[in-house]
């Protein structure tokens with residue numbers, strides 16, 4: 001028996017099992033992996049891009065960036081430094097990264113805690129308990145984003161909150177009225193147990209999408225078509241609102257933003273904090289441009305999040321590693 005091969009396969013499986021736990025837009029899991037001699041290549045799967053919501057593939061690359069952070073973390077858990085080459089093939093923009101094994105170095109406590117949080121992190125939807133996030137934790141999240149080359153801005157003034165709420169509301173209203181978008185959403189929503197291992201299941205979106213200051217995606221098409229206008233009142237259960245931004249807007253920046261996103265989410269999970277996403281206005285160019293000039297201080301907004309305290313959500317399905325990993 002070729003035991004070397006078996007060990008190499010186990011190692012690749014270990015990395016991909018971690019990778020697929022990453023969040024992805026509509027749980028599309030838009031990634032593919034190949035491995036050769038234990039080294040891993042990450043690709044964006046062109047068949048899993050959202051053609052209407054994400055024509056340029058920005059959210060796809062962010063999702064894959066989150067998976068890349070998990071691969072790095074899984075290597076660190078085994079005690080090896082990941083050697084990451086982003087976009088190793090200039091002729092193929094879908095080839096997002098090559099990851100090799102570097103020198104041995106004991107994982108830190110922080111890395112081990114984040115690794116353990118991989119399977120406990122789930123997206124939250126709906127309101128939070130009212131206790132605000134402690135300021136030191138907000139500072140830690142900001143530092144984690146910065147380590148990956150992104151910035152985390154808190155949206156604190158009433159005026160900025162109202163403006164952001166209006167942009168999210170406008171985007172959500174446009175999507176709810178557009179049959180194409182509705183069809184795309186329905187395609188990725190799993191209202192029944194159809195055995196598919198992707199998409200957003202019913203149980204994960206049971207909350208009223210209009211129950212906080214920021215309109216939520218209406219996965220179940222349950223909301224009334226007239227969205228409430230952004231009101232003077234900011235429901236306390238909305239919690240903190242943060243923007244994840246990058247200085248530029250290249251594919252490299254999107255990959256950094258994905259890694260920053262996952263690093264922030266996992267540190268939050270370690271600290272018993274969950275996060276909700278409201279990325280609808282970032283999918284409509286003129287709304288994203290407005291957000292960039294008004295709230296994001298000229299930086300490129302990549303994610304809109306609400307971190308807060310609530311009971312941990314339920315896991316959503318994932319395709320098995322052998323469905324996304326091929327050996328070369």
Ligand SMILES: Cc1cc2nc3c(=O)[nH]c(=O)nc-3n(C[C@H](O)[C@H](O)[C@H](O)COP(=O)(O)O)c2cc1C
Nearest residue numbers: 023024025026027059062122123277278279280316
């Ligand atoms: C780029 C990106 C955009 C997302 N946008 C939203 C969103 O607008 N609303 C939402 O409820 N979830 C959003 N999500 C969360 C995904 O729906 C979620 O990650 C996926 O369903 C898998 O579930 P999990 O995160 O609980 O593992 C987004 C995730 C990513 C990576």
